[in-house]
Amino acid sequence: MKNFLDLNAEIEKLYKPKIQIFNNFKNIMFYDTWANEIYHKVNYFYDWEERIKDKIDNISDPDSPTNIKFIKVFHQDVLQKYNDLNKIDYESLDYLKSFPQFPLEFSDTSNPNKIKNSEFYYSPDNHDQYENFLKKIARIFNIDDFDFQDDNYSYDSIKDVLLDEIIYKLHDTEEIIIDEKDDDDLKKDEILFDKKNEDEIDTLMAIGEELHKKMFGEEPGIEVPKREEIVFKLKNKEEELEIDRYYSYGFLSYCLDSTRTLLKNIAKHLDSFVSLIKKLENYKEDEFTLDDILINDPTDLKLEYKLSKMEVALFYRALHDVGIIHVNNQGQKHPYTNLKSYIDNSNIYYLDKAKVSKVNDITRQFARFLNDNKYEQHELKLLELIISKLKNRKEQILANHEEGLA
Structure with a gap:
């Protein structure tokens, strides 16, 4: 017990x-x-x-x-x-x-x-785990458009940029800095405003227009600003401690x-x-x-073919024979041994009298069409179906181009 x-x-x-x-x-x-x-x-x-x-x-x-x-x-x-x-x-x-x-x-x-939440760093050994964690953080805080593929950033700098996005999203506070390094006449202008306050936004826009006139219209001797950047900051020192809490989630x-x-x-x-x-x-x-x-598990996916089991076998054989797919068959006596093994072990389903069934023991279908020429007609019908559908797809794409939709 x-x-x-x-x-x-x-x-x-x-x-x-x-x-x-x-x-x-x-x-x-x-x-x-x-x-x-x-x-x-x-x-x-x-x-x-x-x-x-x-x-x-x-x-x-x-x-x-x-x-x-x-x-x-x-x-x-x-x-x-x-x-x-x-x-x-x-x-x-x-x-x-x-x-x-x-x-x-x-x-x-x-x-x-022993380790603060914010102290986690990228290394070649934890590449996937690190990137997946940053993506998880972005999803938790609803940052849908965050780019993890930017070649200009290292992974640890991406982590810092992501934190800035979280702080901005949660605190709704933004600091805009226009920095003129090569001009003594223009000083750094810092404007802190609440995005929800429309009056302050209007004020910011007015100041921006004046700066633009000053830099580009009324004083021709002034150079164009070298950089304009947006940085995000916490409202006070105490909230800096919240960084670890964000990552803890x-x-x-x-x-x-x-x-x-x-x-x-x-x-x-x-x-x-x-x-x-x-x-x-x-x-x-x-x-x-x-x-x-x-069925309710979002990570357990299956591929359903709207074809019979025999048509699934013929389809993969055709893709293999024309060189679109390749399965390493080294050491095998028969040309389709590993291809059949792959199909049997994949999460592939087919139509069986209007019921969806999992593909297994595909060897039987291969044995039938390899030993009986009558299945050539089955393959021809399948290929004609695929060609017809792909042709229709091509015509749709060309029509969209003509109408300016693509």
């Missing part, structure tokens, strides 16, 4: 994680560990997943009716919890702020966070996303075991299945 209780406790931790937001530290604890430190522990969630899988394997005894019953019930409970978590937006700032706030102060020797979102992914992997692990049990005892399908839950 202890093993059952331990395993159930692990799943409850994934479903309702212990989260504490500490005001004084501007940081968040995820199960008594700072969320940003977890981000730097590459194997944190992987090791947690392996521990749970080991607990499942230790009680998965097909000869024990009690253990089998527990696995069945436990399997449904995990799927239900995973289904619930799929409905939560972990990149909603309001949701991330909804956890309890703890204004507790630690001494220098008791549980200080990104690290919390990362932990929650990883927890949901972990629960998904546990669901898959259990699903394979329960599938074996069903084969052994012709077990009736339950209310929940993994496929039902995956």
